Amino acid sequence: MLRIRNLVSGYGKIKVLKNVSMHVDPGEIVTILGANGAGKTTLLSTIAGLVRANSGEAEFKSNNILKIKASAIPGLGCVMVPEGRQVFAAMTVEENLLLGGHAVQKQGRQVLKNLLEHQYELFPILRDRKNQLAGTLSGGEQQMLAMGRALMSKPSLVMMDEPSTGLAPLIVKEIFQIIVRLRDEGNTVLLVEQNAKAALGIADRGYVLETGKIIVQGPAEDLLANKDVQRAYLGREK
Amino acid sequence: MYWQEDKECMNRGELEQLQFERLQSTLNRVGTHVPFYRQKFSEMKLDYEGFNSLDDIRKLPFTLKQDLRDSYPYGLFAVPLREVVRLHSSSGTTGQATVVGYTKNDIRNWSDLVARILCAAGLTADDVIQIAFGYGLFTGGFGLHYGAERLGASVIPISAGNTKRQIQIMQDFKTTALVCTPSYALNIADVLFDMGINPAGLSLKFGLFGAEPWSEAMRQEINGKLGIQATDNYGLSEVMGPGVAGECRECNGLHINEDHFYVEILDPETLEPVEPGEVGELVITTLTKEAFPMIRYRTRDLTRFLPEPCPCGRTFKRMHRILGRTDDMLIIKGVNVFPTQIESVLFNIDGTEPHYRIIVERENHQDRATVMVEVKESLFSDQMSKQRELIDTIRKQLNSELGIGVAVKLVEEKTLERFEGKGQRVIDKREI
Numbered sequence: 001m002l003r004i005r006n007l008v009s010g011y012g013k014i015k016v017l018k019n020v021s022m023h024v025d026p027g028e029i030v031t032i033l034g035a036n037g038a039g040k041t042t043l044l045s046t047i048a049g050l051v052r053a054n055s056g057e058a059e060f061k062s063n064n065i066l067k068i069k070a071s072a073i074p075g076l077g078c079v080m081v082p083e084g085r086q087v088f089a090a091m092t093v094e095e096n097l098l099l100g101g102h103a104v105q106k107q108g109r110q111v112l113k114n115l116l117e118h119q120y121e122l123f124p125i126l127r128d129r130k131n132q133l134a135g136t137l138s139g140g141e142q143q144m145l146a147m148g149r150a151l152m153s154k155p156s157l158v159m160m161d162e163p164s165t166g167l168a169p170l171i172v173k174e175i176f177q178i179i180v181r182l183r184d185e186g187n188t189v190l191l192v193e194q195n196a197k198a199a200l201g202i203a204d205r206g207y208v209l210e211t212g213k214i215i216v217q218g219p220a221e222d223l224l225a226n227k228d229v230q231r232a233y234l235g236r237e238k
Numbered sequence: 239m240y241w242q243e244d245k246e247c248m249n250r251g252e253l254e255q256l257q258f259e260r261l262q263s264t265l266n267r268v269g270t271h272v273p274f275y276r277q278k279f280s281e282m283k284l285d286y287e288g289f290n291s292l293d294d295i296r297k298l299p300f301t302l303k304q305d306l307r308d309s310y311p312y313g314l315f316a317v318p319l320r321e322v323v324r325l326h327s328s329s330g331t332t333g334q335a336t337v338v339g340y341t342k343n344d345i346r347n348w349s350d351l352v353a354r355i356l357c358a359a360g361l362t363a364d365d366v367i368q369i370a371f372g373y374g375l376f377t378g379g380f381g382l383h384y385g386a387e388r389l390g391a392s393v394i395p396i397s398a399g400n401t402k403r404q405i406q407i408m409q410d411f412k413t414t415a416l417v418c419t420p421s422y423a424l425n426i427a428d429v430l431f432d433m434g435i436n437p438a439g440l441s442l443k444f445g446l447f448g449a450e451p452w453s454e455a456m457r458q459e460i461n462g463k464l465g466i467q468a469t470d471n472y473g474l475s476e477v478m479g480p481g482v483a484g485e486c487r488e489c490n491g492l493h494i495n496e497d498h499f500y501v502e503i504l505d506p507e508t509l510e511p512v513e514p515g516e517v518g519e520l521v522i523t524t525l526t527k528e529a530f531p532m533i534r535y536r537t538r539d540l541t542r543f544l545p546e547p548c549p550c551g552r553t554f555k556r557m558h559r560i561l562g563r564t565d566d567m568l569i570i571k572g573v574n575v576f577p578t579q580i581e582s583v584l585f586n587i588d589g590t591e592p593h594y595r596i597i598v599e600r601e602n603h604q605d606r607a608t609v610m611v612e613v614k615e616s617l618f619s620d621q622m623s624k625q626r627e628l629i630d631t632i633r634k635q636l637n638s639e640l641g642i643g644v645a646v647k648l649v650e651e652k653t654l655e656r657f658e659g660k661g662q663r664v665i666d667k668r669e670i
Contacts, residue, residue, distance in 0.1 A: 003255055006290045019287045021259045023252075056290075213266045213287070217259055218526065222343045226528065227321040 001026045001157060001188055002047070002078070007056035009046040015054065016042040018212040024157065029179065029189045031199040031220070033233050034209035040192040041083060043209070044159050047190075048080045049073045061156065075103055077156035083165060085146040089135030093126050096134050096145055100152030119148035122178060140171035147178065151187075158182065159190045164198060176202050196233035200224050208233070241357040241389070242350065245497050246552045253553065257500055258292055260525035265289070265298075268531050271316040274309060275299075275533060295500060295523060300509070300534045306336040306476060315339055317529050327375040328475050338377075338475050339529040345384065347526055348478055351495050352385020355484030358493065358550070359446055359469040361415055363390030366441070368408060370418035370426075371449070372398040372659055377479025378449050382417050385481060391415075398422065398658040401429045408440060415444040420452040420460060420468070421661035424592050427463035428656075437465045446471055448480060450660045451539075451560040453578045455585030457489075459592050470559050474539075477522045477532050483557060491544040491556035498526045501555070502534070503543060506564050517542045519564055520557070538564045540576075568598060568664065571605045573642045577664050583635045584611055589628055593654045600668040607644040609636065612651050 002024040010016035016039045024030045034040045045051040047058060049070030058065050060078050068076070087096050097119055101112050120127035123144040129137060134145055143163055150158055160179070164172040172195065179189055180202050193199035200206060200220045208216040208229055216226055223229045240246045248256070265286045268275040278299045279286060286298070306314060315322065322339040340348065361367065367386045371378035379397060386393045394411055396404060398418065404426060407413065416423060423445055430437060445460060445468040452470070460468045471484035472492050482499055483492035494501050503518040504511055512518035520537045524530075540563065544556040562576030569575070577596055584590050591612035598607050611632065617625060625648060632646045 005255070005258065019262065019289070021255070021262050023255050023259070025252075214259070214263045215266045217263050218343075222346070225342050225346075227317065227341070 001061060002190070003057075003059045004047070005057040007043070007046060007058060008054040009042055009051055009056070010054065011042075011051070016212050017046065019056070020209070020212070020214055022207050022214065022217070024188060024190050026156070026188050027183065027186060028205060029183050029191060029203045031191045031193055031203040031206040032209060033193060033196045033199065033206055033223070033229070035232065036194075037211075038209040039212045040209055041161055044080055044161050044190070044192055047073075047078065047159065074153055074155070077154075078159070079150045079153055079155040079157070080159040081146050081150045081161065081163065083161040085139075085142040087134040087137075087142050087145050087149070089133065091134055092131050093134055093137070093145055094130040096149050097126070097152055100149030103153045115152050115154065119151060122151070122181070123148050140167050140175070143167060143171075143175055144178070147175075151182075155187075157188045157190060159192070161192045162194060163191070164193060164195045172198060194233075196229065239357055239360070239362075240552070241354040246354060246358075246493075246554060248497065248553055250553060253496060254292060256497055257525060260497075261292065261295065261500065261523070262289070264523075264525055264527075264531050264533075267316055267528075268533060272314060272531070274305065274314055292500065295502070295534070296511075298523070298534050300521070300536050301532055302536055303336070303476070303538070307334045310334060311337040312339070314532075315529055316531050317341060322529050324380075325375075326377045326380070326475055326479065336476065341528040343526075344478075344528050344530075347498060348381060348481055349384040349388040351478070351481035351498060352381055353388040354495065355471050355481060356382075356385055356389050356391070356415075356446065358484055358486040358552070359444055359471075360467065360487050361386075361389060361391060361444055361446075365389075365391045365414045365444070366394065366412055367391045367415045367417060368394045368396055368404070368411070368413040370396055370398050370404055370416065370422060376659075377473070377475040381473065381479035381481060382446070386417075401426055401658075402433070405430055405433065405435065408442065409435070412441040414441050415446065416442060416464070416466070417446045419449045419657065419660055420447040420456055421450065421657040422659070423447055423460050423464065423468070424456070425656045425658070427460065428652075431463075437463065440465075442466050445469070446484075448472055448484075451562055451566070451576075451578050453582040453585065454559070455582045456592060459585055472539075472557075472560065474537060476535055476537075477524055478527065482522070486548065486550040486552060488548055488550055490548070491558055493548065493550075493552050493554040493556055496554045498524065500525055501557070503541065503557075506540075512542070515542055515545055517558075517561060520560075540564060540567075566664070568596070568607075568666065570598060570607045570640075570644075571642050573640065575607075575640050575642070579639055580609060580636060581663075583639050584609070584632065587628075587632055587635065589613055589617060590632070591651055593656075594663060595654055596664045598664070598666045598668055605668070607642070608647055609644055610647045610649050610654065612654055613648045615651050617648070618650060 005021050007020045032040050053066050203220045206223045207214050324340040328336045373379035445466045448471040457468050469485040473480035473482040483494040500523040502521040506519040520539045522535050524532045540561045541557045593612040595610045629646045
């Protein structure tokens with residue numbers, strides 16, 4: 001579904017990603033692990049077209065996405081849930097969700113209504129709060145809103161940047177359960193996380209970024225058993 | 239029947255992407271964690287971070303057996319010893335021993351790769367597998383053992399040797415699959431015959447043989463004598479052990495586990511890739527090994543790719559059974575001769591037994607090769623003319639196969655030493 005080869009990307013003269021290659025197959029949860037500044041968010045932003053690549057290849061469903069405007073990428077089915085949620089605080093929950101659905105608007109009101117209904121099923125708390133201003137939601141609720149908003153476009157790939165940041169452990173657990181449910185419903189998820197243990201607990205495969213390079217990659221169970229990963233990201237020094 | 243269908247039947251494009259990703263992370267790790275490679279890369283001013291296709295692998299330096307010896311014991315390890323859960327060592331029959339190590343993940347991958355090969359050969363969790371490879375520092379015993387357990391089969395870790403006991407257990411435990419070297423399989427077959435046991439009365443169905451080169455004729459011989467289907471498998475401790483490649487039930491070449499090993503076949507002289515389908519030296523790069531990654535290891539084994547797709551559905555490339563070793567290759571009177579060529583000729587001649595030796599000597603600066611081969615006892619009680627006739631047939635056929643003349647000597651049954659592990663059939667007495 002997504003195939004990246006030798007991606008070099010960064011900001012101005014600073015190259016954050018150095019020849020990164022990775023792929024995501026349909027129906028997988030793939031996680032990108034790494035410390036602060038390793039290049040995780042840069043990777044997602046480059047895929048989303050927000051940061052321009054210096055060189056390399058990135059194919060999404062056979063489209064060369066490095067040549068496509070950021071605004072056109074969600075239309076191909078690749079959406080990003082940004083770090084820190086970034087919901088529109090001054091709009092209601094439902095208005096936020098409907099904004100996410102603007103790409104499917106032309107498919108008719110019924111389609112939009114069904115999608116909205118589906119998000120409320122996935123996140124019942126959002127139904128309760130649908131007329132509330134998004135700015136008044138808790139952190140966990142805002143994260144759910146950001147996810148629901150992304151899902152309103154019926155994407156084939158959802159990229160999530162640090163969904164667990166700043167959330168209480170119980171809420172994190174809930175968010176991760178929802179990610180698993182998304183996969184079970186046939187969605188594909190690319191998950192960037194600092195919470196390596198939680199991410200590897202639900203992911204099928206993972207990549208470990210270190211200063212812009214992938215140093216380890218493989219099935220999640222292999223990464224959990226890898227001593228480098230344990231030391232650096234699972235907080236286990238043994 | 240597949241063990242990991244999603245990998246074994248992978249689309250070639252996806253496989254290449256996976257190989258490339260794994261190569262990159264392997265290079266990133268060895269380039270920082272293994273001083274040997276770090277130094278080599280920097281001496282060559284190698285920009286491995288700039289690689290953008292698998293073909294760039296040709297820019298990488300080779301690793302030789304001697305490099306492993308020079309790094310004895312732990313110089314080439316990419317992880318600290320406390321992450322290593324297993325050590326193996328090569329026999330050291332051809333020089334100083336070498337040491338290899340495995341992390342937990344390496345052991346798990348290794349078990350899966352061996353399970354693939356057992357599965358491809360037709361084995362299932364219902365089989366009773368007698369592992370008559372030596373257990374110990376040699377990778378054969380433990381490699382097959384872990385793979386067989388992973389498969390869920392019942393494993394008999396009998397190890398090599400004590401042939402009569404092997405047969406006793408084979409009968410009592412109802413062994414369905416025998417794992418050992420092909421020469422030991424023949425040895426067992428002979429002892430069975432001597433003990434007057436009909437192999438048809440055993441439960442044996444499969445034989446997985448490896449750790450030494452053997453010929454198609456030898457396979458037929460073993461299949462006939464033990465009433466089994468024998469398959470070939472390949473591996474070497476330097477890159478992992480058994481599990482690198484193995485035959486499926488088509489018995490037509492070995493599928494290479496390409497998602498874990500990148501293989502090249504190169505001309506041993508020029509070190510350039512041979513033409514597709516031509517014979518050359520197998521060179522292997524590990525793609526997932528954590529403790530002991532190898533970059534372009536020169537195996538000294540000679541083979542060729544079999545380009546046609548395999549009817550079994552696996553998409554992994556196949557290689558021909560090992561044709562010989564670059565260091566096994568005898569140069570007799572200036573002609574390259576492989577012991578397996580001689581074996582093929584001998585096994586196709588009636589009246590000979592599948593046991594032989596090749597003796598090479600030098601007299602007055604002239605090479606002289608003598609092939610000693612066992613024949614049935616009855617032949618010696620026959621007239622001399624019968625013996626002479628047989629010698630003549632063998633000599634002529636060897637001459638046409640090898641292109642050189644060799645002397646042939648017939649010896650009585652059971653006069654040549656038998657092997658329990660790897661066979662040593664060539665005795666080179668030349669002092670060059």
